[in-house]
């Protein structure tokens with residue numbers, strides 16, 4: 001298993017380019033199931049979750065004609081298999097995104113239940129109930145979700161909890177359903193809005209994306225997808241914090257500043273200078289960092305996917321900061337590792353109390369999930385001395401060329417195979 005060796009203490013400076021968004025690319029790839037023909041997606045990030053999704057789609061009967069330089073050309077005409085097996089779904093929860101599209105296209109689906117996850121139980125009850133209300137007969141057997149339906153029917157459905165992939169799954173299913181579907185209390189994440197826009201370009205009739213209520217009028221068929229994936233806002237935020245934590249001066253290009261507004265405001269409150277342009281950001285730190293409080297929430301609130309990285313930053317701030325995680329019940333796994341570096345963090349349920357310390361020291365560290373790994377990398381960049389981070393396969397799931405990008409900013413980070 002690969003490891004990162006990081007020699008901390010340096011200041012990051014320079015320019016870094018943001019890759020396409022993993023969480024935008026995955027639902028778009030699943031949406032190819034709804035089409036029959038040659039789909040073309042550009043700006044796809046080089047991350048392991050994308051490769052896993054591509055394996056899954058090939059397994060379903062599609063054919064990858066091209067996959068290089070961030071461009072995927074995928075012929076979905078041959079999709080005829082409706083099983084998403086455990087070995088692929090267990091690698092990546094987002095595989096559940098094929099459930100709605102398979103039922104809509106083939107009227108059948110057999111998708112493995114993803115099982116537990118480091119950051120929380122993450123059930124699929126809201127996806128399943130929605131599809132049942134659309135007329136699918138669903139049973140859970142031997143670790144699999146079996147679904148069957150003649151044709152999905154439009155419904156009115158309320159999400160008890162805002163769910164990103166839940167919204168995407170039901171929205172995709174509804175594009176080919178009979179009649180109109182109204183989804184209430186839906187996710188407003190940019191990746192959901194992007195999916196709706198791309199589906200509309202393919203002939204879907206979706207309205208209300210970006211608000212709490214989506215209306216989808218079912219159509220008979222969709223044209224193949226042809227799109228450019230939007231930049232990754234979580235990668236953007238991670239590099240913003242990387243600059244902040246090393247008192248750096250980093251310009252982040254090819255990003256959408258409005259999508260990280262909550263983080264920008266918190267960084268400014270903490271004492272950093274954040275300059276925003278149309279498609280770039282510059283974060284400058286001068287060593288002065290104050291503790292600020294955050295509470296994670298669905299978009300446009302502070303993203304849960306940036307909470308771990310922000311905690312690493314707050315570990316070095318002056319004073320106290322309170323971090324409340326409201327989206328996932330177990331997303332503080334990084335705290336124990338940060339404490340091993342000298343951070344002062346106390347966890348009480350969904351709340352972390354961070355008392356800033358003057359410095360962190362390098363240590364052997366273990367990555368537990370994707371964003372927790374990013375938090376450890378950031379802490380190690382700022383720490384005194386050497387850190388060795390193991391299990392970095394987690395980070396390879398979602399960050400494209402991270403060591404290359406950090407090295408270009410002056411970081412001392414090496415991958416040991």
Ligand code: EPU
Nearest residue numbers: 023094122123124125126127161162163164165327328370
């Ligand atoms: N939930 C339910 N029942 C459901 C679905 C969700 O109770 O049927 C709960 C979850 O357990 C959680 C909350 O609802 O407490 C929100 O979960 P959501 O469904 O929104 O999460 P997700 O769709 O599984 C996506 C991202 C995550 C990101 C969350 C929240 C993708 C592929 N994944 O997950 O990204 O943290 O939304 O913004 O888009 C990551 O990239 O590291 C990552 C974990």
